[in-house]
Amino acid sequence: MTHVIFVSTIRYMANLQEIEAYFIQLQKEITQSLELLDGEATFQSDCWQRQEGGGGDTRVIKDGNIFEKGGVNFSHVHGKMPEFLKQEGRNAAWFHATGVSLVIHPSNPYVPIIHMNVRYFEMSEEENGAITDAWFGGGIDLSPAYPNEEDAYFFHTQLKGVCDTYDASYYPRFKQWCDDYFTIPHRKEMRGVSGIFFDHLRFENEDEQHKLFAFIQSVGNAFIPTYSTIVIRNKDKVFTEQHKHWQFIRRGRYAEFNLVYDRGTHFGLKTNGRIESILMSLPPHAEWVYDYHPEGGSEEAATLPFFQPRHWF
Amino acid sequence: MTHVIFVSTIRYMANLQEIEAYFIQLQKEITQSLELLDGEATFQSDCWQRQEGGGGDTRVIKDGNIFEKGGVNFSHVHGKMPEFLKQEGRNAAWFHATGVSLVIHPSNPYVPIIHMNVRYFEMSEEENGAITDAWFGGGIDLSPAYPNEEDAYFFHTQLKGVCDTYDASYYPRFKQWCDDYFTIPHRKEMRGVSGIFFDHLRFENEDEQHKLFAFIQSVGNAFIPTYSTIVIRNKDKVFTEQHKHWQFIRRGRYAEFNLVYDRGTHFGLKTNGRIESILMSLPPHAEWVYDYHPEGGSEEAATLPFFQPRHWF
Numbered sequence: 001m002t003h004v005i006f007v008s009t010i011r012y013m014a015n016l017q018e019i020e021a022y023f024i025q026l027q028k029e030i031t032q033s034l035e036l037l038d039g040e041a042t043f044q045s046d047c048w049q050r051q052e053g054g055g056g057d058t059r060v061i062k063d064g065n066i067f068e069k070g071g072v073n074f075s076h077v078h079g080k081m082p083e084f085l086k087q088e089g090r091n092a093a094w095f096h097a098t099g100v101s102l103v104i105h106p107s108n109p110y111v112p113i114i115h116m117n118v119r120y121f122e123m124s125e126e127e128n129g130a131i132t133d134a135w136f137g138g139g140i141d142l143s144p145a146y147p148n149e150e151d152a153y154f155f156h157t158q159l160k161g162v163c164d165t166y167d168a169s170y171y172p173r174f175k176q177w178c179d180d181y182f183t184i185p186h187r188k189e190m191r192g193v194s195g196i197f198f199d200h201l202r203f204e205n206e207d208e209q210h211k212l213f214a215f216i217q218s219v220g221n222a223f224i225p226t227y228s229t230i231v232i233r234n235k236d237k238v239f240t241e242q243h244k245h246w247q248f249i250r251r252g253r254y255a256e257f258n259l260v261y262d263r264g265t266h267f268g269l270k271t272n273g274r275i276e277s278i279l280m281s282l283p284p285h286a287e288w289v290y291d292y293h294p295e296g297g298s299e300e301a302a303t304l305p306f307f308q309p310r311h312w313f
Numbered sequence: 314m315t316h317v318i319f320v321s322t323i324r325y326m327a328n329l330q331e332i333e334a335y336f337i338q339l340q341k342e343i344t345q346s347l348e349l350l351d352g353e354a355t356f357q358s359d360c361w362q363r364q365e366g367g368g369g370d371t372r373v374i375k376d377g378n379i380f381e382k383g384g385v386n387f388s389h390v391h392g393k394m395p396e397f398l399k400q401e402g403r404n405a406a407w408f409h410a411t412g413v414s415l416v417i418h419p420s421n422p423y424v425p426i427i428h429m430n431v432r433y434f435e436m437s438e439e440e441n442g443a444i445t446d447a448w449f450g451g452g453i454d455l456s457p458a459y460p461n462e463e464d465a466y467f468f469h470t471q472l473k474g475v476c477d478t479y480d481a482s483y484y485p486r487f488k489q490w491c492d493d494y495f496t497i498p499h500r501k502e503m504r505g506v507s508g509i510f511f512d513h514l515r516f517e518n519e520d521e522q523h524k525l526f527a528f529i530q531s532v533g534n535a536f537i538p539t540y541s542t543i544v545i546r547n548k549d550k551v552f553t554e555q556h557k558h559w560q561f562i563r564r565g566r567y568a569e570f571n572l573v574y575d576r577g578t579h580f581g582l583k584t585n586g587r588i589e590s591i592l593m594s595l596p597p598h599a600e601w602v603y604d605y606h607p608e609g610g611s612e613e614a615a616t617l618p619f620f621q622p623r624h625w626f
Contacts, residue, residue: 046604060603068601186582186591194466254597259572269499269573278499282565282601289591289597290382291359292375 018098019120019213020076023100024057026118026220030102031059033224034072037231038064043072048274054096055077058277060283066235068112071077073281081123082271088200091132092123098139099263100220103281104227109247112144112151113192113254115281117264118220136212137199138219139174140313141182143192143254145247145308146299150211150229152193156312158226159196166215174198179309183259189307191257246289246300249292251283258282265293266279317357329409332526333389336413337370339533340387343415346374346537347385347442350544352378355383356385360473361587366392367409371590373595379424383417384593388586394436395584404445405436412451413533414577416594417540422560423550425464426451426505427458427540428569428575428594431533447588449525450488450512451532454495456505456567459612464543471539472509479528487511492622497570501538502620504570540542559613562605564596571595595625 005129041064049055056075061067076098086092093241099119099135106113109233118138124131132148156175163170183190196219203209257279258265344356362368370389374380389411399405412432419426431451437444455468459619476483481519491510496503509532516522570576572596581591607613 062603069601071603088605186588212591248598254599255568255599256572256592259569277498278605279569279601280603284600284601284602285561286568287597288382288592288595288599290384290567290593 009236011077014246016120017096017123018257022146022213022217022220023074023076023118023120024099026217027057027072027100030100030223031061032068033071033228034061034067034104037228038066040065046276048277050077050079050090050272050274052272053077058274058280060280063102064107066106066108066231068105068107069280069284070102071277072100072102073277074098075277076099077271077273084270087266088208090122090125091125094124094129096120096122096125101281102223105251105283106231106235108235108237109145109239111231112142112147112234112236113251113283114140114142114223114230115166116140116220118216120216124306134202134209135199135224138216139178139195139197140183140219140223140226140241141192141195141197143177143250144306145250145303146243147193147258147303149188151233152306153312154229155193155195155226158222160313162215162218162222163196165218166211169213170198171196180208182257183309184253184261186260187253187256189253189256189304190309191307193306194309245287246294246303248283249289251286255286314423314611328604329411329433329435335412335530335533336387336389336411336431337366339530340370340372340385342414343536344374344385346541347380347383347417349539351379353378354380354460357542359589360464361590363389363390363585363587365585369587369590370534371593377420379416379419379421379544381420383596384590384592385413385415386590386592386593387411389414390584390586397583398580402434402436404438404447407442409433409435410503414594415536418458418575418596419548420543421550421554422458423547424544424554425455425460425547426452426596427455427472427536427543428565429453429533429536431529433529434476445523447515447555448512449514449529451529452491452494452508452510452537453532453539454491454505454508454510456563458563458616459556460506460616463618464546466625467542468506468508468539468590471535471626474530475531475535479524483528484509493501494623495570496502497566497574499573500566502565502566502617506619506620513570557609559616560602561596561600561605562602563600564599565601568595568599 035042041061043059043061045059051239054077056073058071058073061070075150078096079249081092099117100115105114120136122131172255174196180193182194203212267279295301348355353372356374357370367390369386371384371386374383391409394405394408412430414430416428433447435444436446447624473484476487487509491507494510495507514525516525578591
């Protein structure tokens with residue numbers, strides 16, 4: 001999966017190898033930490049190759065103490081740019097895309113679903129030729145069935161901290177982007193309590209590239225301390241059938257978002273990605289109840305305002 | 314919901330009122346028959362209006378003896394043609410769309426899911442002006458978790474019978490169309506055992522319109538005798554947790570198809586349809602297991618060939 005970079009006619013040089021090495025290391029650290037946290041289940045690794053170029057390592061955990069189903073995927077795919085994506089990049093005939101993508105579905109309804117993705121794209125006019133365009137993208141968002149003030153505030157504080165280290169405009173922009181992106185338009189609600197989302201972060205020179213890569217690493221590295229804290233706070237909370245029922249309904253919304261709107265899912269399906277790696281994001285169990293509304297005054301009804309955009313600071 | 318028809322500059326005249334009356338009657342007959350069959354649950358009716366014009370009557374059954382969740386919807390929506398559909402019709406500035414759409418999810422894994430839709434579209438350049446284009450569409454398909462030879466053959470025989478009464482070319486064409494349409498490309502399998510599917514059945518004169526309308530009625534009227542037979546054959550079969558598990562996985566595929574590919578679902582979401590009526594098609598309960606393959610030689614593995622296109626005659 002190594003890749004020789006030719007010095008570009010434009011001013012920056014993207015070091016794909018170094019970026020890829022970080023993503024591989026990040027996947028390793030995250031899976032090890034989640035195994036320790038779970039205390040029972042371990043990740044199963046499936047390495048796969050894509051016919052048109054590249055491949056990945058899909059690591060999946062299931063039926064653990066804490067994690068009912070989860071995937072932490074590394075991939076680096078490359079080849080001819082798919083027709084439907086050509087307009088995204090400048091002179092984008094060939095592409096490399098590498099990143100880590102994860103979704104964790106815990107079994108306790110009080111422990112939130114989490115999603116994170118960090119990725120890097122590089123385009124060229126000729127195969128492995130001069131780079132004509134490149135960018136970073138990613139994001140991290142939390143989808144609790146039972147959001148609480150403390151967790152949601154802590155989560156946004158952590159993300160703001162990461163963002164503010166690099167650029168004071170990042171958090172407000174990327175949080176807004178996340179509110180917009182993870183909204184289920186037909187439900188008029190977000191799939192969770194939002195987080196940050198960003199794409200097409202381009203750079204004009206090596207310094208800017210290094211700064212963005214450092215930012216991406218800070219996002220990736222924030223995952224474990226942030227999510228562990230939230231898991232530990234909630235993992236021993238007692239729950240009933242009714243709590244599971246509500247969790248299943250919220251997971252249904254999660255599946256709706258991913259299958260109808262998520263660009264990552266559609267990118268994977270349209271670029272002949274590995275289906276099981278793409279769809280590992282789907283919940284282990286989901287429910288759809290016709291015209292369901294939680295009872296007024298219930299714990300479930302109290303969660304609804306959390307699924308609307310909100311200023312945390 | 315009545316609608317005055319102006320004689321068109323083109324050669325046919327679509328009698329929207331008569332067609333709508335049939336759909337309303339069909340919904341009534343189907344819901345009554347399903348209630349009788351179930352013996353316990355009854356349909357709840359929700360009448361709704363669409364802001365931009367028209368509305369519908371959504372009838373939902375749940376937690377019955379046989380039917381875990383099901384919807385039989387009538388709707389007649391009209392107004393300005395949505396931008397994304399304009400290219401479908403000739404001079405299609407304004408539209409009327411009316412039809413019956415149903416999806417039934419039984420609780421016994423041996424009783425198949427069924428879907429049927431019969432619909433009529435009419436377009437005009439001016440609001441309620443001369444009709445510039447009109448067509449019938451529809452289809453009926455069966456999605457068993459445990460398909461069996463006898464049921465699948467019976468189902469296709471019934472549909473072939475309906476089709477052959479009108480045109481010997483219908484069944485082969487519409488069955489092929491159904492095989493293609495209800496295929497989940499990323500799974501390389503159909504969501505069930507297929508059936509018939511057709512769209513844009515246009516007519517050049519009143520005779521042709523009457524013939525197509527009669528065909529649509531025959532499809533609609535075939536639903537009860539066909540599905541009742543299949544339900545009665547299977548409803549008392551004994552099943553275990555493992556059978557429910559497989560049913561949930563197959564329902565996951567059903568949700569994948571409907572959310573990622575189904576044109577009816579996307580039409581509803583994009584035309585500001587009533588969300589709960591559109592998404593009543595989603596299963597009550599679904600599961601996604603990473604990289605699931607039924608054990609070799611199992612009852613589940615034996616069902617897989619049924620999800621590939623097949624010549625029944």
